Amino acid sequence: MIDYYAIGYRSCPAAWDPPSTIEIHRPIIFLNLDPIDMNTSNNIAGLQAILNEENKTRMFQLPLIQNASDEIRAVAQWDPTIHESDTMNQVTPNDTLIYLIVKIIVMISQPVHMELILRKRIAITISKTEGWWPEKTLKNFLGYKTHKGTSIVYEIVSHIPKNLHDIKEQKQIDDQCCSDDNIEKYIQYSSQIDSVLLLDKLRQEVLLAENSAKQQTVRKATSVSNITRQQRNT
Numbered sequence: 001m002i003d004y005y006a007i008g009y010r011s012c013p014a015a016w017d018p019p020s021t022i023e024i025h026r027p028i029i030f031l032n033l034d035p036i037d038m039n040t041s042n043n044i045a046g047l048q049a050i051l052n053e054e055n056k057t058r059m060f061q062l063p064l065i066q067n068a069s070d071e072i073r074a075v076a077q078w079d080p081t082i083h084e085s086d087t088m089n090q091v092t093p094n095d096t097l098i099y100l101i102v103k104i105i106v107m108i109s110q111p112v113h114m115e116l117i118l119r120k121r122i123a124i125t126i127s128k129t130e131g132w133w134p135e136k137t138l139k140n141f142l143g144y145k146t147h148k149g150t151s152i153v154y155e156i157v158s159h160i161p162k163n164l165h166d167i168k169e170q171k172q173i174d175d176q177c178c179s180d181d182n183i184e185k186y187i188q189y190s191s192q193i194d195s196v197l198l199l200d201k202l203r204q205e206v207l208l209a210e211n212s213a214k215q216q217t218v219r220k221a222t223s224v225s226n227i228t229r230q231q232r233n234t
Contacts, residue, residue: 026155027155028156046116046119097125100121101120101121101122
């Protein structure tokens with residue numbers, strides 16, 4: 001992954017060489033699932049999400065003309081006339097782009113069965129059909145290249161680590177603990193603990209020695225020879 005300050009897009013890795021018409025930045029989607037969500041179904045992610053400067057207008061449902069379930073692919077047909085816009089029904093002027101928002105619903109089974117709604121803003125131009133070969137040659141000479149499609153790759157992560165926001169604070173704590181003052185205080189505190197443990201060890205050794213001496217005296221007083229001598233005297 002490339003640093004955010006280097007690419008200008010947060011959470012969009014760009015360390016790869018994509019094929020033609022595929023965007024270099026790959027958005028990362030954090031589903032932020034917890035164990036409770038993992039055991040439920042019929043979840044819908046991204047239902048309330050909108051893009052920046054997106055107008056809340058009616059979306060047009062496009063008919064599917066091809067569906068290849070084995071390749072996880074579907075093809076929909078789009079007709080610019082459905083928008084009832086003059087801009088869509090004429091050739092786009094030079095230095096002008098038309099921005100459209102594509103919304104798709106993806107059903108996933110891992111890590112949990114759920115529906116994922118993705119929204120993507122694309123830029124297009126409407127042009128007339130290219131004529132005979134001199135016109136194509138002129139465009140190629142000027143460096144113009146027409147692409148009839150665009151693609152983007154999404155990366156999905158099941159959940160956000162719970163301690164993600166504590167990493168920076170933990171690093172600050174580690175830096176503070178490694179300062180000279182804190183290290184010196186730690187050494188002094190450790191020395192005091194060692195002294196207390198040493199004194200307690202000596203105290204326990206003295207008590208064990210005293211108890212051992214008392215037990216030896218009791219054994220000597222109750223030996224067999226002493227018991228026999230006491231019986232003769234009686």
